[in-house]
Amino acid sequence: MGSTDKRIAVLGTGKMGGILLQAFLKQGLFSPEQITATVAHPERAASLSSELGIKVTTDNLAAVEGADIVLLGVKPLQIEELARRVAPRLKPGAMVLSIAASTKLQAIEEALGGEVAVIRAMPNTPAKLGAGVTALCRGRWVTEEQLSFASQLFQAVGLSVVVDEKHMDAVTGLSGSGPAFIYIIIEALAEAGVNVGLPRDIATKLAAQTTYGAAKMVLETGSHPAVLKDEVTTPAGCTVDGILELEAGGLRITLLKAVKRAAERARQLAGN
Numbered sequence: 001m002g003s004t005d006k007r008i009a010v011l012g013t014g015k016m017g018g019i020l021l022q023a024f025l026k027q028g029l030f031s032p033e034q035i036t037a038t039v040a041h042p043e044r045a046a047s048l049s050s051e052l053g054i055k056v057t058t059d060n061l062a063a064v065e066g067a068d069i070v071l072l073g074v075k076p077l078q079i080e081e082l083a084r085r086v087a088p089r090l091k092p093g094a095m096v097l098s099i100a101a102s103t104k105l106q107a108i109e110e111a112l113g114g115e116v117a118v119i120r121a122m123p124n125t126p127a128k129l130g131a132g133v134t135a136l137c138r139g140r141w142v143t144e145e146q147l148s149f150a151s152q153l154f155q156a157v158g159l160s161v162v163v164d165e166k167h168m169d170a171v172t173g174l175s176g177s178g179p180a181f182i183y184i185i186i187e188a189l190a191e192a193g194v195n196v197g198l199p200r201d202i203a204t205k206l207a208a209q210t211t212y213g214a215a216k217m218v219l220e221t222g223s224h225p226a227v228l229k230d231e232v233t234t235p236a237g238c239t240v241d242g243i244l245e246l247e248a249g250g251l252r253i254t255l256l257k258a259v260k261r262a263a264e265r266a267r268q269l270a271g272n
């Protein structure tokens with residue numbers, strides 16, 4: 001996506017809001033003059049402003065003034081209240097993007113009142129390195145053009161996919177929590193490397209790059225993971241012995257249950 005002439009307000013520029021904002025700036029999607037960001041604490045506003053070279057305030061109402069896109073980056077419990085407060089000052093036709101984990105589109109739409117275009121997005125933390133994945137779902141007043149613009153915005157930090165809202169808790173359990181699951185797998189592989197005699201730093205590098213390489217193979221060849229696995233697995237070779245241990249240890253079913261539990265928890269937090 002090239003640069004746009006739209007103005008964006010990021011309300012709640014914490015970890016995730018900050019990651020997104022930095023990516024937008026780095027990729028030149030918005031110039032510093034097109035961005036206003038807010039936080040809760042004046043001292044953080046000052047430090048963030050000098051760090052990023054953009055206007056950062058604690059005044060949400062002033063920030064949304066004239067903004068074409070309003071990104072809500074506060075905690076889920078604060079979203080509705082914030083939406084209600086800024087609604088009267090929204091520019092007509094403005095699009096609201098919420099990254100809150102569990103707040104429903106309908107709740108945000110009702111808090112905003114009127115026919116405001118609202119999109120929910122669930123990014124994950126590898127967005128920090130441009131390797132995130134974001135699932136988006138659209139509210140009832142969103143046009144195709146707005147959805148496509150929002151998808152392109154999130155492509156600044158990795159891949160983006162569009163799903164029905166009913167899948168957002170599943171997304172939270174898989175790609176939202178997923179990085180933590182994969183870190184544990186990498187840590188365990190590295191530990192295993194140490195166990196078979198490798199220095200820890202080399203074992204960690206091998207484990208991480210192997211995970212990265214395997215993920216890249218799945219994404220870029222489009223082959224089914226099972227086909228790629230079969231390609232590595234020589235009859236009566238070493239890999240198949242390892243696979244037997246993985247199956248005996250229940251890795252597959254454990255990951256399945258982990259994502260299921262995380263998705264259920266997301267649903268619980270959303271009050272569904």
Ligand SMILES: NC(=O)c1ccc[n+]([C@@H]2O[C@H](COP(=O)([O-])OP(=O)(O)OC[C@H]3O[C@@H](n4cnc5c(N)ncnc54)[C@H](OP(=O)(O)O)[C@@H]3O)[C@@H](O)[C@H]2O)c1
Nearest residue numbers: 012013014015016039040041044073074075076099100101
């Ligand atoms: N972290 C993730 O991996 C992740 C992934 C997907 C979605 N999300 C979603 O992203 C949202 C933020 O999460 P986070 O991890 O980035 O939290 P965070 O780091 O605590 O960020 C929250 C930010 O909101 C600011 N804030 C609080 N009240 C405000 C108000 N009334 N007006 C303006 N700003 C206000 C805080 O300001 P101060 O800095 O001054 O305290 C802080 O910068 C959540 O809804 C979460 O569900 C997070």
